[in-house]
Amino acid sequence: MTSSVPTTPESVRQQAAEVAARRRKRTRSTTTRWRRRTLLGLYLVFVILPIYWLLNLSFQTNSEILGSFSFWPQNFTIANYARIFTDSNWYMGYVNSLAYVLMNMLISISVALPAAYAFSRFRFIGDKHLFFWLLTNLMAPPAVFLLPYFQLYYSVGLFDTHIAVALAHCLFNIPLAIWILEGFMSSVPKEVDETAYIDGYSFPRFFVTIFLPMIRSGIGVTLFFLFMFSWVELLLSRTLTATNAQPIASIMTRTSTASGIDWGTLAAAGVLTIIPGVVVVYFVRNHIAKGFALGRT
Amino acid sequence: MEWMVWTLPTAIFFSGIAAILLGMTAWELASPSVERRGFLPIATTRGDRLFIGLLSAAYIHLAVVGFTDISIWFALGTSVLWLLVLMRWG
Amino acid sequence: MNKVYNNRAWFLILPMLLLVAFSAIIPLMTVVNYSVQDVFDANTRFFTGTEWFEVMLNDSALQAALLRQFAFSFTILAIEVPLGIGIALLMPKRGWQASAVLILITLPLLIPWNVVGSIWQLFTRGDIGLMGVGIRELGYAYNITRNPADAWATIILMDVWHWTPLIALLCYSGLRSIPDAYYQAARIDRASKWAVFRYIQLPKLTNVLVIGVLLRFMHSFMIYAEPFVLTGGGPGSSTTFLSQSLTTMAIGQQDLGPSAAFSLIYFLIILLVCWVFYTAIMNSQKDKTTQGGA
Numbered sequence: 001m002t003s004s005v006p007t008t009p010e011s012v013r014q015q016a017a018e019v020a021a022r023r024r025k026r027t028r029s030t031t032t033r034w035r036r037r038t039l040l041g042l043y044l045v046f047v048i049l050p051i052y053w054l055l056n057l058s059f060q061t062n063s064e065i066l067g068s069f070s071f072w073p074q075n076f077t078i079a080n081y082a083r084i085f086t087d088s089n090w091y092m093g094y095v096n097s098l099a100y101v102l103m104n105m106l107i108s109i110s111v112a113l114p115a116a117y118a119f120s121r122f123r124f125i126g127d128k129h130l131f132f133w134l135l136t137n138l139m140a141p142p143a144v145f146l147l148p149y150f151q152l153y154y155s156v157g158l159f160d161t162h163i164a165v166a167l168a169h170c171l172f173n174i175p176l177a178i179w180i181l182e183g184f185m186s187s188v189p190k191e192v193d194e195t196a197y198i199d200g201y202s203f204p205r206f207f208v209t210i211f212l213p214m215i216r217s218g219i220g221v222t223l224f225f226l227f228m229f230s231w232v233e234l235l236l237s238r239t240l241t242a243t244n245a246q247p248i249a250s251i252m253t254r255t256s257t258a259s260g261i262d263w264g265t266l267a268a269a270g271v272l273t274i275i276p277g278v279v280v281v282y283f284v285r286n287h288i289a290k291g292f293a294l295g296r297t
Numbered sequence: 298m299e300w301m302v303w304t305l306p307t308a309i310f311f312s313g314i315a316a317i318l319l320g321m322t323a324w325e326l327a328s329p330s331v332e333r334r335g336f337l338p339i340a341t342t343r344g345d346r347l348f349i350g351l352l353s354a355a356y357i358h359l360a361v362v363g364f365t366d367i368s369i370w371f372a373l374g375t376s377v378l379w380l381l382v383l384m385r386w387g
Numbered sequence: 388m389n390k391v392y393n394n395r396a397w398f399l400i401l402p403m404l405l406l407v408a409f410s411a412i413i414p415l416m417t418v419v420n421y422s423v424q425d426v427f428d429a430n431t432r433f434f435t436g437t438e439w440f441e442v443m444l445n446d447s448a449l450q451a452a453l454l455r456q457f458a459f460s461f462t463i464l465a466i467e468v469p470l471g472i473g474i475a476l477l478m479p480k481r482g483w484q485a486s487a488v489l490i491l492i493t494l495p496l497l498i499p500w501n502v503v504g505s506i507w508q509l510f511t512r513g514d515i516g517l518m519g520v521g522i523r524e525l526g527y528a529y530n531i532t533r534n535p536a537d538a539w540a541t542i543i544l545m546d547v548w549h550w551t552p553l554i555a556l557l558c559y560s561g562l563r564s565i566p567d568a569y570y571q572a573a574r575i576d577r578a579s580k581w582a583v584f585r586y587i588q589l590p591k592l593t594n595v596l597v598i599g600v601l602l603r604f605m606h607s608f609m610i611y612a613e614p615f616v617l618t619g620g621g622p623g624s625s626t627t628f629l630s631q632s633l634t635t636m637a638i639g640q641q642d643l644g645p646s647a648a649f650s651l652i653y654f655l656i657i658l659l660v661c662w663v664f665y666t667a668i669m670n671s672q673k674d675k676t677t678q679g680g681a
Contacts, residue, residue: 307423
């Protein structure tokens with residue numbers, strides 16, 4: 001293949017690139033590669049270490065945590081996890097959190113998809129200002145909106161329900177979803193739309209059967225970010241719930257009692273909050289690795 | 298609505314903003330705005346100039362209220378004047 | 388892309404607009420209403436005019452919190468952005484290693500914010516924490532509840548740990564979207580590594596970096612749960628940032644009027660900074676495209 005005489009400009013370029021790449025590979029000594037790996041490795045250690053420590057403490061009893069300092073559990077115990085899984089107050093926290101996160105993802109993505117399509121395909125009165133206004137909602141400080149939120153949801157009778165938290169999280173998740181999706185949609189050529197309309201597709205049918213499959217990975221990435229920001233939020237979800245829809249993050253504050261902090265349970269509960277995130281990243285890893293360039297281009 | 302603790306001045310304020318937005322929409326429908334370059338360093342449309350005007354009006358009010366003893370009506374007057382200048386020549 | 392002018396697009400926007408307006412505009416109006424009154428409850432309240440704004444603008448504790456907030460936000464941006472770009476360049480591009488590194492790096496982003504605080508509390512405590520004990524073993528009397536410098540360093544380290552992955556993730560995706568042909572062309576031209584970065588990779592990253600920096604800037608202003616759990620704002624008030632001052636005032640002391648006034652001031656500051664940043668970026672891009680088209 002490489003010995004044949006190149007005939008087109010592309011193949012000339014291809015061959016030149018291959019030759020250059022081979023030369024570079026030889027000259028780029030193994031030390032460079034090892035340096036890269038070491039640097040990345042160091043960063044990964046920095047990322048893992050605090051999480052490892054949480055894991056370590058979660059398998060120890062409180063007396064061991066406070067009594068002796070060890071790099072791994074000496075008396076391995078799963079009592080901390082057992083406590084969480086047997087007490088409905090505890091495990092319902094995870095169910096509640098997951099419930100409102102999923103609701104929020106569903107609501108956000110279903111209203112953000114048409115809106116993002118409008119922003120990516122049309123000009124209309126106030127479009128730029130609307131877009132910036134959406135972004136300002138990402139910066140709204142939740143701290144002082146707390147009280148109005150509490151009263152708003154109380155007055156419409158949604159206080160302490162999952163849907164209340166899901167709706168409240170729409171405040172920052174819908175703008176974020178539109179922002180991300182708009183970038184993906186703008187990279188789909190407009191000829192696709194036009195061809196479909198000429199072929200007699202109605203807008204809803206075109207949108208669902210042709211357009212959405214084309215931005216599949218965009219939707220995956222968006223869902224990942226929606227999950228992330230709804231799952232990690234504390235202030236709003238804590239304020240809008242009492243007992244029926246209390247998120248795990250606010251249940252965890254129960255570990256500090258008058259007799260001191262229950263470190264083991266705190267650590268175990270912390271470990272369990274990480275797991276849903278890992279599952280979500282696992283599903284979208286290929287979409288992220290495929291590459292996306294966010295933003296209006 | 299009771300929990301929103303409305304007062305007359307804030308009600309007037311928000312009605313004013315709403316009226317301006319409606320008016321701008323009507324104006325835009327009647328004669329679409331063209332992006333142009335005035336004394337501001339960037340090219341702006343009518344809506345951009347309105348936004349800049351309102352944002353700077355907020356800062357003018359804050360400065361007057363926070364750091365001087367001048368009446369707030371003076372700040373309001375200055376802001377309206379500045380907004381008009383901005384809309385015409387900005 | 389040439390967009391069609393069509394005001395019927397508003398119908399596509401409408402559902403979203405209603406939902407966001409419900410959650411954004413009604414509370415915002417209420418905050419404005421609070422800010423001009425002394426509210427005890429819905430029936431007992433007094434009109435105070437601009438008094439709260441005057442008080443808040445001259446409150447030295449809040450001014451200090453604001454300065455601290457800016458110092459914090461710019462410090463973490465200065466560390467996280469270059470570090471995030473660096474990590475993204477180092478990450479493996481394909482195979483199982485790419486997936487593994489991606490999942491590991493994303494971990495801190497998916498941990499609830501108060502759990503992040505707990506993790507770092509457990510990690511840095513002088514009696515049970517790996518880092519706390521480790522530094523003490525090295526002979527430095529590390530103590531985040533006594534020494535403000537230690538508390539600051541720890542909070543910055545925690546934020547770098549927590550949020551650098553976001554920048555790295557966005558940059559990594561941006562880099563992966565560069566077609567291989569660009570790199571091939573660069574190889575033929577024998578472009579140096581720096582030239583590849585400067586003229587191929589960095590321009591592609593501009594967009595994601597704008598998003599990353601804006602998100603980080605806005606979020607750093609809202610930072611609440613992590614320092615609250617880790618240091619409680621102390622020692623003294625050395626790590627009390629804006630959101631915490633606000634929450635203490637609004638929830639703890641039930642001072643609705645002053646805290647509403649202050650949150651409006653705070654909102655205006657962020658609005659201005661973000662608008663300037665956003666406009667500057669959008670305009671520089673527009674200049675580039677018009678030059679390219681001409």
